[in-house]
Amino acid sequence: MARPYSSNKSSFSYPPRYYPDHSASLFDDFRALLVRVFHALVRFWRERGRRIAYGTLLSSVYRLRLNLAYNRLVSFSHLLVALWVVVLLWGERWVFHSKVESCHWSNWEHWPEGAQPHRVALVADPQLIDPHSYPGRPWPLNPLTMLVTDNYLRRSYSQLQSQLDPDSVFFLGDLFDGGREWKTAHGDFKDPEWGPHPKGEQKYLKKWHKTYGEFYWLQEYARFGDIFFDPWVKSGRGKGAEQKRRKMVASLPGNHDLGFGDQIKLPVRNRFETYFGEGNRIDVVGNHTFVSVDTVSLSAGSSDQAKRHDLREIYEPVQNFLGDLKKEKQKAVSRELRLLRGEITESQFKHGIEELDKVKSDDKPTADISAPELPTILLTHVPLHRPPGTPCGPLREKYPPAKRPNGQTTPVFPDHRNAISVSAGYQYQNVLNEKDSENLVEKVGNVVHAFSGDDHDYCFVTHSDAQANVPEITVKSLSMAMGVSKPGFLLVSLHNPLDLTTGKPLTASNQPSQPTLQTHLCLLPSQLSTYLRYVTLALVCIAILAVRAVLVPLLGLRPFALDPVASGGMTAAPGARRGRSALLPVFKAKVEDYDEYALPRGFSASHFLNGNGSANAARDRSGSGSVPGSGSGSGMGHGRRKSHGKGSSAAAAGGKWGWAGAGSGSGSGGRARAAPRIEIPSEGEEEDGYGYGGGGGYNGGKWKARAKGGRGGGLQSRSVVGVMLREFWTTVWRVVWMVVGFFGWLAWKG
Incomplete structure (x- = not known):
């Protein structure tokens, strides 16, 4: 006889549990844990996961079918979305095209008929936003600021290349905002004892040196190339053999790239010149000689610290360049003339072996340095010196010129509000000192025009006799984050035909002083004004949708919001009865047993x-x-x-x-x-599929009310308010997520 509670079946074995084996390695324990997690996921999928996924899929398909109905696709909410699409395309694309198109060369050039000028674009202070720009901003805002400003630069510069297609592009420094702050892989990166960081940045130095080093600077270099190099290369493709020689020069450094004067770190400058080229260079463009001078390094020679410390490594390369400049200019012009004549541009020696006692030195080619002087254009990041209060003219955005007294024809002087401030501080100096400016103009020689950056706003000044009466234009910043409402760039048209044999200009004898260059300031859209238009339109749309939500139950308009039960969702299956919730009872018997609790007769x-x-x-x-x-x-x-x-x-x-x-x-x-x-009245009860509660239902453009007696009046008033709120929320949410999604797509595309 079997014992109580015994079974003849085979004994049941429980699944083995995992107990950590202390003798096993950590890798084995981790692998066993992964196996357990995998088996748990498989078990969940077999037991409940498949049903949940299948139900979610059916609900999604059903809701998609409801939303693809003609009455919902062609609705007032989607009409507003279409309006927003047009407005966003205008604000993020078309306005840039329109602004740059208005600056077309033919709209402002005035050269003789048949002239073929060389066209140059000058870009100043793009100053890519980075963690140095706004160190106190929290994480989400800094990446968003970088995205918005990069898109502004990319759209502006892409339109510049695609529409205007300049022959040459010169950058005037400050390519980065914090380029001088990112630690180099080699060399001493310590601040000089006479130039420590200001107190506001001291608390960020440790993080900057630890997080933002050589690799981060290389990422910034790639970011600059994506915004500026790629459109330039793309614009030059497919032009054919008739395309003019194109040149892009971005080697002129600014104080945000290297630092300023005696505070420059040599490893930072070496890194910049390795990737962008020498800061001091000569380019013959459009029969003009462009001379780029690293004036941020030049200023170290005249600083107070140069008398106490040896700073020759900083300023000597610039001084040596200026000392040999006139000879180098002639060599550059000679090479350009030979290139235009189709000759070999460089001296070549005959390949062969000669005995030392038979070498003849009189037949070796030599460079021709007797070339004529071409008009010289000076490029510098820091503007030349001028007396304090020198007005910048009517095109300056920050402050217009002061009003002239009656009878005065010359600008008001001094006009400190309209002028560039003659001041200096940590790692900056608004203008060069007077001695450096005079020496610079003298050593460059034959300067017909100077262009500078650094100030971010436009400024036109004609300098004194000590600086050879050189006219100078300080170019606006291209970035929307540099304190100017309307950024911009400068277009320069060069026309100086030459006799290729002699190199002399082919100007008429009666017009020996005819100008050889023309300039035009091209303004870009105000991003702040664009965003204000977005905000205004958003407020108008919210007001319109609120009014419509109020009118839906009052005038019997077709609602946009789906009934929560009829829409499918998680509370009702696609085939469920519409208008009745399956979660709560609708009718309830008053008595439990009519045989036991029968009503009185009659x-x-x-x-x-x-x-x-x-x-x-x-x-x-x-x-x-x-x-x-x-x-x-x-x-x-x-x-x-x-x-x-x-x-x-x-x-x-x-x-x-x-x-x-x-x-x-x-x-x-x-x-x-x-x-x-x-x-029991249920919320969402309807008569024909479009009802919104006990107040009635929508049928053929008419709202049907229920019984007026008892509690019907209160229910009706509450349901009407619910209809308004649900209609308002549904329409606003539909417009918001579609508009934000489209705006995000435009931002992602750049």
């Missing part, structure tokens, strides 16, 4: 359905049990278990919780009793 259900029982207390003589106000003459009641006559047959079929059929309701015995019931 009592009518209208005693319970009507608020005033005495008004309908009369006995139903015919025994039909009809309910007044039911809309039909049929009775609707419960009977006893034993039916009496045909009038009670429907009630008997209803059972304990059933309803009487829609028959005549008359019985032979007159014992049919009306079953009381309470109707």
